[in-house]
Each structure stands twice: as structure tokens, then as C-alpha cells.
Amino acid sequence: MGVIVKDLKFSYGEKEILKNINLNIKKGKMTGILGPNGCGKSTFLKNILGYLKSDSGEVIINDKNFKGIEKKELAKIVSLVPQKSNLMTTLSVSDFVLMGRLPHLKSSWDGYSYEDVKIAEENLEFLGLSKFKERVALSLSGGEFQRVLLARALTQNPRVLLLDEPTSALDLNHAVELLNRVRNLVLEREITSVAVLHDLNLASMFCDELIMMKDGEVLYQGKPEEILTEEILHEVYNLKAKVIKDEKGKPYIIPLV
Numbered sequence: 144m145g146v147i148v149k150d151l152k153f154s155y156g157e158k159e160i161l162k163n164i165n166l167n168i169k170k171g172k173m174t175g176i177l178g179p180n181g182c183g184k185s186t187f188l189k190n191i192l193g194y195l196k197s198d199s200g201e202v203i204i205n206d207k208n209f210k211g212i213e214k215k216e217l218a219k220i221v222s223l224v225p226q227k228s229n230l231m232t233t234l235s236v237s238d239f240v241l242m243g244r245l246p247h248l249k250s251s252w253d254g255y256s257y258e259d260v261k262i263a264e265e266n267l268e269f270l271g272l273s274k275f276k277e278r279v280a281l282s283l284s285g286g287e288f289q290r291v292l293l294a295r296a297l298t299q300n301p302r303v304l305l306l307d308e309p310t311s312a313l314d315l316n317h318a319v320e321l322l323n324r325v326r327n328l329v330l331e332r333e334i335t336s337v338a339v340l341h342d343l344n345l346a347s348m349f350c351d352e353l354i355m356m357k358d359g360e361v362l363y364q365g366k367p368e369e370i371l372t373e374e375i376l377h378e379v380y381n382l383k384a385k386v387i388k389d390e391k392g393k394p395y396i397i398p399l400v
């Protein structure tokens with residue numbers, strides 16, 4: 144159970160971006176996706192989300208093949224915290240987070256129920272965002288808004304939570320706090336979580352498994368200590384680095400100039 148990806152290929156026009164991806168992403172675990180800029184990480188998440196339609200291959204979520212399924216149906220199960228949001232709205236933070244309930248409304252004529260409002264409020268509270276409830280979402284700082292995007296994704300009540308660089312705008316304290324909360328939630332609710340991360344040390348700290356991508360391919364999948372080695376970092380990022388281990392054997396990276 145979790146997400147199984149079989150022979151997935153995706154191109155933008157003539158340009159082949161994802162080349163035959165095969166993966167088994169486990170349920171109730173945090174999986175990190177690593178790889179250089181432009182290697183296809185965001186494109187891969189958008190394919191799982193069904194936002195982009197693959198050229199070929201299959202995505203099986205909790206034993207079910209979602210090929211040809213309506214985006215709204217898929218959105219009841221999979222949610223994404225996007226890398227960038229083209230937000231051009233004057234919605235309040237509460238209303239923006241409530242949008243996470245849209246896939247669950249019985250028909251577009253139905254308003255939100257009391258239950259929907261309650262779920263949105265619980266997630267705002269869970270992420271320490273209640274104080275921003277009445278603010279116009281556009282007026283938040285980059286880091287505040289990034290946490291609001293997570294609140295909206297959680298309000299969707301997903302079985303699969305995709306996060307695209309969820310800590311890129313956060314200070315270290317908020318980054319650690321957010322990943323810790325997501326990790327606890329993933330364990331508690333048995334969610335399958337896939338996070339694209341550029342900070343290799345945070346990936347090592349919080350992820351159970353790592354996937355290393357390069358040029359549209361998955362080169363490696365394994366535990367942080369199997370993936371974050373000096374050889375692999377050199378091969379994938381052309382980076383010279385020293386890898387040290389903490390008392391539990393978790394690797395940490397010191398780049399060498």
C-alpha cells in the first residue's frame with residue numbers, strides 16, 4: 144500500500160522530462176525527493192496529483208489505479224503543497240484554507256458545512272495560524288503563506304500528501320517545526336507523504352526514505368544513510384562534500400569548497 148508508480152513517462156511537447164519512473168512509495172512514511180534543479184521533481188509530483196497527464200505508465204494509490212479518473216475524485220485523496228502559488232486573490236486566510244474542502248462538497252451548489260469550517264479551523268490551529276484567520280492571504284509574508292498552503296492541503300484530508308519544497312521560504316526554526324508536524328501527522332494518520340526537499344540535512348533528519356533523481360530518472364531509492372553518501376552526492380550534484388554521521392548513524396552533509 145502507498146503509491147506505486149510503474150513505467151511513468153511524461154513530456155512537455157517534444158521535450159521528454161520523466162523517463163520511465165518506477166517507484167514504490169510507502170504508506171505512513173515520509174519520503175523525500177532530491178535532485179538538481181530542473182531534473183523533473185515538480186513535474187513528477189504534478190503527475191501523481193493528476194494535474195499533468197502522463198504519456199504512459201500507471202500510478203496506483205492504496206491498491207487503486209486512478210487512470211482516467213476525474214481530477215475532483217483524485218483531489219479527495221491526494222493534495223499538494225505547491226512550490227509556487229499563482230495566488231491573485233483577495234480571499235481571507237480562513238476562506239483560502241476552506242477551499243481545501245471543495246473536492247468534498249456534494250455538488251457545487253452546496254455551501255460549506257459546519258463540519259468543513261471546523262476541519263479548516265482545526266488545521267489553522269494545528270499549524271499555529273489562527274491569528275492570521277481574518278487577514279487577506281496575499282498580505283502574509285512568504286513563510287506565513289507557505290504554512291497556509293500546508294493548512295489548505297491538510298484541510299483536503301488527503302491519504303497522499305505531496306509537498307514541493309515546503310520549507311523553502313521558512314526560517315530554520317519554522318522549517319524544523321513544520322517538518323516535525325508533518326512527520327507526526329503522517330505517522331498518526333498513516334498518510335503517504337512525498338516531499339521535494341533541497342536541504343539534504345533536513346531530508347536526512349525527517350525522511351524515512353529518499354529518492355534521488357537526475358535528468359528525469361530515479362537513480363537511487365533507500366534510507367538516508369544509503370543515499371546521502373559522498374559518492375552519490377558527487378555523481379548527482381557534482382558536489383564535493385564530507386558526510387558525517389550522528390550517534391544514530393544519520394548522515395549530515397558539509398559541502399567542501
Ligand SMILES: Nc1ncnc2c1ncn2[C@@H]1O[C@H](COP(=O)(O)OP(=O)(O)OP(=O)(O)O)[C@@H](O)[C@H]1O
Binds near residue numbers: 160178182187
Ligand atoms: N510548462 C512547461 N513547459 C515546458 N517545459 C517545462 C514546463 N514546466 C517545466 N518545464 C521544464 O521541465 C524540466 C523539469 O522541471 P521541474 O519543474 O519538474 O524541475 P524540478 O526538478 O522541480 O526543479 P527545481 O528544483 O528547480 O524546482 C525543466 O527543464 C523545466 O524547465
Ligand SMILES: [Mg+2]
Binds near residue numbers: 307
Ligand atoms: Mg520544482
